[in-house]
Amino acid sequence: MVANKPTIKDVARQAGVSIATVSRVMAKKANTYTPQTAQRVWDAAAKLGYQKNSAAAELATRSSDKIAVIVSNPPTNFSTGILDGMQQTALAHNHHIIILYAGNHSPQLLHQAIKDATAGPRAGILLIGSQIDPQSLKMLQDSQLPVRLVSNYSYELPLQFISSDNTELAAQSVEYLIKKGHRRIGLFGIDHSHTGLQRRAGYQKAMYEHHLPIEQDWIQYGNYSYEAGQTIMQYWADLKLSAVVAASDLVAMGIMRQAAQMGIKIPQDLSIVSIDGTFLCEVTDPQLTSVTQDFYQIGVNSVLDLLGNAPSELVPFKLVERGSVAEQPK
Amino acid sequence: MVANKPTIKDVARQAGVSIATVSRVMAKKANTYTPQTAQRVWDAAAKLGYQKNSAAAELATRSSDKIAVIVSNPPTNFSTGILDGMQQTALAHNHHIIILYAGNHSPQLLHQAIKDATAGPRAGILLIGSQIDPQSLKMLQDSQLPVRLVSNYSYELPLQFISSDNTELAAQSVEYLIKKGHRRIGLFGIDHSHTGLQRRAGYQKAMYEHHLPIEQDWIQYGNYSYEAGQTIMQYWADLKLSAVVAASDLVAMGIMRQAAQMGIKIPQDLSIVSIDGTFLCEVTDPQLTSVTQDFYQIGVNSVLDLLGNAPSELVPFKLVERGSVAEQPK
C-alpha cells in the first residue's frame, strides 16, 4: 500500500494555503509572497517529499527548460567533451539537457530521435554529428523550435551550427606538414559527408597554395574508423607518401597499427597528423601530433547560442605537437 | 507569423469528429472505430502535421513510455554498447530511452540527474555505473518507480541490477594466468567502490584457492584510468610480478605505455589480462587478452528486466585470448 506521489494540492493543504500560492513560491516568483508563507510552503513540501510534475508544468506553460540533444553515435568518441560542456552550461542557465541517442547514422533512428525530441515542449534541439536528410530537416522545422547543428555543418542547410572549421582543420594540418618539409602528403579516412568534403577542400586548398601536386589516390576515403585506417594503409607503399593527415584519431591509430605490421616506422618513414585530438592521441606510441578541437567549448557555445547569447559559429582549434611527425629533409 | 502547433482539437475539426475519437485512433485502441473514420483521422493528422503532445498525454495517463537512463561518465567508454542494447530493446517494446548525464562521479550531478528523471512520469530508471549514496537511494525510492542498477551492484543495496559478475571477472582472469604458469600476479587499478572490492575479492579467492601468497602491494588502487595504469606501473620493478590483471582496458593501456618507456616487454617480461574487452584491446600492440563483458546484452537485459521480463542479474562474459599473455616456465 504505497502512497501516491504528493501533488501541489497536498502541499497546499499541508501548508494551509492555496495551490496558487504553492505554485508561486515553488517557482520563486519575486514579490508575490511573504517569507513566512514561503517557509510554510517549503516545510510542507519537504515533509511530503513533494516534487513538481514537470509534465503538468510544461503543459500549463507550453514551454520547457529541457534542451534535447540528439547524438548520432560517433565512430570516435569525442562526444563526451561536448556533452560535458553542454551540461555545465545548461545547468548554469537553469536548463537541463536530455540526450536522445540516434544510433550510428541510421536515418530511421535519427527520425525517431527527432520525433521524441519534438513530442513535448522543449527549450531547443542540439544535434551532434547528425546527417540531416530532407525529412529530418522538415521535422526539425515543423517543430518551430530553435535548433543548432553541433560539430558538423553545411552552408547549404538552413540551420545554424557550432563547430570547428573543418576546412581549416585539414588545411592547417597540411600547412604544418609542409613546413616540416613534406611534399607528398595524403588525406586518409574522410567520408563523403559535408564534413569529409570540407576537410578535403581544406587539404586541397593548402596543397594548391604551395603549388604541390595531388596525385591520384592520395585522398583515401573511409568512415573515420580504425578499420578504415588499417585498410587504407595497406596501399601506402604504392602511394609513396611521406606524410598523411588522418581524418580522425581512430583512423590515425589504424594507420599506426597497420604500419607496425608492415615494418613502417612512425614518424621516420611516415609522419601523421591526426584530426580530433582526443585522449587517444596520448595513448599511442609515439603519441599523435594532432589538430585538436575544443570539444568542451563547442558544447558550451552550443547551449549559449541556442539560448540566445554568444552567436559564434566556429570555435578555434589548435595544433598540438607530439611525436608522430618528423622533419623531412628537402 | 508562425502557426501554432496543431493540437488534437485541430485534427478533430479537420476530420469532422470529436477529440475523443482522434485520441482513440491515434492510440490505436482496438475496436473503437471504423476503418473509415480512422482513415479520415490519419489524413487530417498528416495534413496538419499533427504530433501528440507527450506532456499532455503523460499528465492524463500518469504514465510514460520513457525510460530514464542515467549515465555516470565512465572513465572508460564501455557505455555505448550498453546504450545500443537498451535502445534496440526499448524500441522493440514501444518504449523510449532518454539519457541523463551525471558527469564523473559527482554526487551533485547524480542527484540532479535523479531529480530530472523523477520529475515527470517515467516507465522506470536505469543507472549505468552510478555510485549510489544514501540520498540517491532515498530519491530513487521516493519516486516509486522501478529502478535497476546497470553494470555495477552491491548486495547491500536494496536495488536490483544487471551486470557482469565482478568477482568472477577477476577470479577467472587470475585462473587463466595461473594456468599459463604465473604465480606472481598483481591486480592494478581498481578503486574502493563496490566494483573494486568485488574484483579484489575475486582476485583473492582465485589466489587462495591455488595456495598462492599475495604479497603486500600486489593490489594497487587507481580509478580505472589510463593515468592510474601508468603511475602504478612505475613500481612494478619492486613488485617482481610476472603478470597483472588490469582493472579496465584503460589501465591496461596505461600499463603498456609505461612498460614501453621502462623497456619492459609485453608479454615476455609481463603478461596482462584486461577487464572489459572494448575495442581498445584490439588497438594496442600487442593486442590485449581480456575478459570481455557483453555490454550489449547487459543493455538488452536491463530494459527487459525493468519491463518485467527476463529477470537475470548476472550476464555471462568470456575470456578472449589475444597477445598480451605469455606462457611462464614454472
Add this chain to the structure above:
DNA sequence: CTGAAAGCGCTTACAG
C-alpha cells in the same frame, strides 16, 4: 500578498 477560476492538450469511463 493571496485565492478562485480558467486553461494547457490529452485520456477515458460513461451514455447512447
Add this chain to the structure above:
DNA sequence: CTGAAAGCGCTTACAG
C-alpha cells in the same frame, strides 16, 4: 462506434 464531460497537476491573469 462515437461524443460530452470530467480530470490529470500545474500556471497565471484577474480580483480583492
